[in-house]
Amino acid sequence: MPRIVLDEVGITYTIRFAHRVSFKEVLVRSFKRGANPGPTRVEALKGVTLNIEKGERVGMIGRNGAGKSSLLKLMAGVYTPTTGTRTVEGSIGSLFDISLGFEPDATGRENIAYRSYLQGETPKTLKPKFNDIASFSELGEFLDVPVRNYSAGMVTRLAFAISTAIEPDVLLIDEVFSAGDAGFQRKAHQRMRDMIGQAGIVVMISHDMNTIKQFCDRVIWLSDGRVHRDGPAHEVIDEFTEYFANEPPAPAAEAA
């Protein structure tokens, strides 16, 4: 039975500024106490407690930097919590960063196999799916060409075709609705709808409230790493929209 349980979860990142330091700066720093600021800590999530049960379609909304991706990646197991505990039951399918991690020197076909194995397929389970993935990508003869020769749109199509060929219990989505050109997007939307319909639990991030309304019955509004509001989709979206309609314009880096 798929389930997500987060108990007082926190994530703190440590950032080290990576600018080059000249010999002169090293000398100055060695004489000046406090001149080297050292690593900075960012608390991306603070005491998040959540329970998501089978059948729920959950949207995550919030401004840029509110902690949505950190929370989704924590659910996916990409990040471990700095504090608190994370329990996810059921197989997980992640639709984010889908275009990363291809082998550039390998062909499209070879990459279908490599990526599918990473997604938990075996040669036996991949065999009946392979042709569907290949034809969904619409890459034709390019499937026998190394991926390094693909256009960005071709990489996206291949990535989308592979990433959506899974049937996970828990489906985690971060804004992948805009894959490829207009024709491909129509197909991609239908494929997403089918996946969302089949998954036990869906958690998705989107800045597009219509997308969230269309797919989700529950919405979590994150603000500054905390759950600001958690409730029925239409209620939380209305509050969110009204809040930002009445607020003075945010600084550029903060704007949603």
Ligand SMILES: Nc1ncnc2c1ncn2[C@@H]1O[C@H](COP(=O)(O)OP(=O)(O)OP(=O)(O)O)[C@@H](O)[C@H]1O
């Ligand atoms: N890998 C990382 N290393 C250091 N800090 C990070 C990292 N990822 C995110 N952060 C920081 O954590 C905070 C939350 O970021 P996160 O990406 O989770 O927010 P978000 O709500 O998904 O934002 P957006 O809507 O812009 O995608 C931000 O302050 C961000 O700078």
